Amino acid sequence: MTEAMSALLHVDKISKRFGGFVALEGIDLEVKPGERLGLIGPNSSGKSTLVNCICGTLQNETGTVTFDGHVVDGLAAHQRTHRGLARSFQLPRPFHSMTLADNLRIPLLYTVRAREGMLHAHSDLGARCHELLDMVGLAKKAKQMPRDLTQVEMRKLELARAMAAEPKLLIADESMAGLSHSEIEDILALLAKLNERGITIILIEHIMSAVMSFSQRLAVLVSGRKVADGKPEDVVRDPEVVRAYLGQ
Amino acid sequence: MNGVKFFLIAIGIGLLILAFAHWLELDYFYFAGYTILQFIVLATAWNILGGYCGYVNFGSAAFFALGAYSSVFIHKTFPLPVPILMLIGAAVSGFVGFGMGYLTLRLRGAFFAIATLAMAVVLQTLVVNWDYVGGSRGAYIIRPETLDIAGFQINYIEYLFVLMLVLAVIALTTARTIERSQLGFGFATIRDDEMAAEASGVPTLRVKLIATTLSGAFMGMAGAPFPYYIGYLQPASAFGLEYAVNSIAMPMIGGTTSWIGPLVGSILLGSLQQIATVTISSAVNLLIVGLLLVAFVIIAPNGLVGLVQERLRARRKP
Numbered sequence: 001m002t003e004a005m006s007a008l009l010h011v012d013k014i015s016k017r018f019g020g021f022v023a024l025e026g027i028d029l030e031v032k033p034g035e036r037l038g039l040i041g042p043n044s045s046g047k048s049t050l051v052n053c054i055c056g057t058l059q060n061e062t063g064t065v066t067f068d069g070h071v072v073d074g075l076a077a078h079q080r081t082h083r084g085l086a087r088s089f090q091l092p093r094p095f096h097s098m099t100l101a102d103n104l105r106i107p108l109l110y111t112v113r114a115r116e117g118m119l120h121a122h123s124d125l126g127a128r129c130h131e132l133l134d135m136v137g138l139a140k141k142a143k144q145m146p147r148d149l150t151q152v153e154m155r156k157l158e159l160a161r162a163m164a165a166e167p168k169l170l171i172a173d174e175s176m177a178g179l180s181h182s183e184i185e186d187i188l189a190l191l192a193k194l195n196e197r198g199i200t201i202i203l204i205e206h207i208m209s210a211v212m213s214f215s216q217r218l219a220v221l222v223s224g225r226k227v228a229d230g231k232p233e234d235v236v237r238d239p240e241v242v243r244a245y246l247g248q
Numbered sequence: 249m250n251g252v253k254f255f256l257i258a259i260g261i262g263l264l265i266l267a268f269a270h271w272l273e274l275d276y277f278y279f280a281g282y283t284i285l286q287f288i289v290l291a292t293a294w295n296i297l298g299g300y301c302g303y304v305n306f307g308s309a310a311f312f313a314l315g316a317y318s319s320v321f322i323h324k325t326f327p328l329p330v331p332i333l334m335l336i337g338a339a340v341s342g343f344v345g346f347g348m349g350y351l352t353l354r355l356r357g358a359f360f361a362i363a364t365l366a367m368a369v370v371l372q373t374l375v376v377n378w379d380y381v382g383g384s385r386g387a388y389i390i391r392p393e394t395l396d397i398a399g400f401q402i403n404y405i406e407y408l409f410v411l412m413l414v415l416a417v418i419a420l421t422t423a424r425t426i427e428r429s430q431l432g433f434g435f436a437t438i439r440d441d442e443m444a445a446e447a448s449g450v451p452t453l454r455v456k457l458i459a460t461t462l463s464g465a466f467m468g469m470a471g472a473p474f475p476y477y478i479g480y481l482q483p484a485s486a487f488g489l490e491y492a493v494n495s496i497a498m499p500m501i502g503g504t505t506s507w508i509g510p511l512v513g514s515i516l517l518g519s520l521q522q523i524a525t526v527t528i529s530s531a532v533n534l535l536i537v538g539l540l541l542v543a544f545v546i547i548a549p550n551g552l553v554g555l556v557q558e559r560l561r562a563r564r565k566p
Binding site: 056057077079086093098106 | 434447452453
C-alpha cells in the first residue's frame, strides 16, 4: 500500500504564489487516520494558505492533495466538505441571521444529506443539532443568535458546526486565539473528545503549551516551507525551528 | 402552515380582491391594481436574489423588458394567448438570468450590482437597434376590448388583472416555500458568509444560479403581459428607471428577509404612487420612492417587517 493510500491526508509538493509572493513552496505533509497533528509557524509562514489549499478555498498551483485515497485537486470547497474534510475558521464566521441550532442545520442539510442521501425528518435534524450543541455546552442557547455569544462560545459554535458535517478530518485554525487559560482548557478537552471519537485533527495554533499538550506530531512551516516534522519534543529542539520560530 | 395551505389561502384572498373589484365596477381599479400586483411580483422576484442571497440586482428593468419584448416578438410572429407568453417570458428571462449569474456571480457587492446595471444597458441598446420589435420607435400592440372565455365576455383589462393576480399568488407562494426550505437556508448562508457556507457543504455557485434564474424568470413573467396592458411599448418605458428603482425600494421598505416585506412594500409604495399619479403627477413617483428610502434607512433599516419583529422581540424580553 502506498503512503498516499494509507494516509488520510497526503499533501504532495504543493505550491502557491500570490503575484510575486511565494506563500507555499513544495509542501509535503501526511496525516494518518486518528492522528493529532499540530501545525505551527510564525505569522505569514503559510499555515492558513496551506489549510485553504487543502480545503479547496484556494487552488494549489503545483502538487496534489489526496484525501481518503482520492485526489481532490480541482474539487470545490463544498465537495471536499462532502468527502469528510471540515474546518473551523481563525476568526469565527457564524451565519449571523440564524439561531445557533440553524447554524448547525446547514452542514446537516447540505453535507450529511448529500453524502448519505438520507431524508432526515426535520425532527431528526433538530435532535442532532441539540446533541451537537450539548456536546460543546451550548444547548441552552440553541435559539439564540450568534451575536449573543461570548468569544469562547463563538469558537465552540465554530467547532460544533464543523462537527455537524461529520468529518473524517477536522482542521482547527487557531481555535484558541484570544482565549483565557481556562477557556483554552475547555477547547482542548473538546478537541480531545472529538479525537477519541475517531476524528483526525490538525491543530493550527500559536499557543505552544496547547499545541504541545495536544499534538502527537508537530509540523513547522517557515516562509512557505516545511522546516520540521516529527515528535513535538524533538521538533521544538530542532535548531532551525528554534532559530526561525522561537526567534533565538 | 404548509405551502399548500398557504397557496389556498392566497387564492382565497385573490378571489376576495376580484369580488371587490367586480362590486366596484371601476376600470381604473383594474389598471391601478394591475400595476401594484406587477410590482408585488417584481419586488418578490428581486428579493429572491437581493434579499435572500444578498446580491443586489440593478438590472430588474432588463428582465422585465425581456419578458415584454418576448411578447412583442411572438405577437408579431405567431400570436399566442397571454398565459403562454408569460411562460415564454419566464423562459427567456430565466435563461438570461442563468447566463448573467454564470458570468457575474464571482463578483460580489458593488461589482455585481454594476455588472447587472451594465447588462441592462447592453440589452436596451440591442432592443433600440432591433427594428423587428419596434426599435427606438416602439411597437403598438392593439389589445381587444373584451375576451371570450367559454362563452363569457370578459373585459380585457380585467383578464390581465386576473393573470397578474394569479402570478402574484404564485410568486409569493414560491418565495415563502423557498424561505422555509433547504434552498432558503442555502440562500441565507450566502447572504451571511459565502466562505463559511462552502465550508459547510453548500454548493454556493449552484444555489446562486438557482436564485438568478428564478428571480429573472418571475421578472420576465411580470413583463410579458405589459405590452397588452400599455398598448404601446418603447425601450424607454420597458427599461424604465422606475422598474429598477421600485424593485429594490419596495423590498427594502417592507423588509428583505421575509416574503411579507416585498408584499408590504409594494402595496404601500405602489398605492402611494397610484394616488400621486391621479392627484399630482406620475413625475413625483420617483421622488416618493427616494424620500421613503431615505426615511426608512434612518428609521427602520430592516424595513417595516424588521421594525415590527424588533418591537416584538423587545417586548418578549423581560
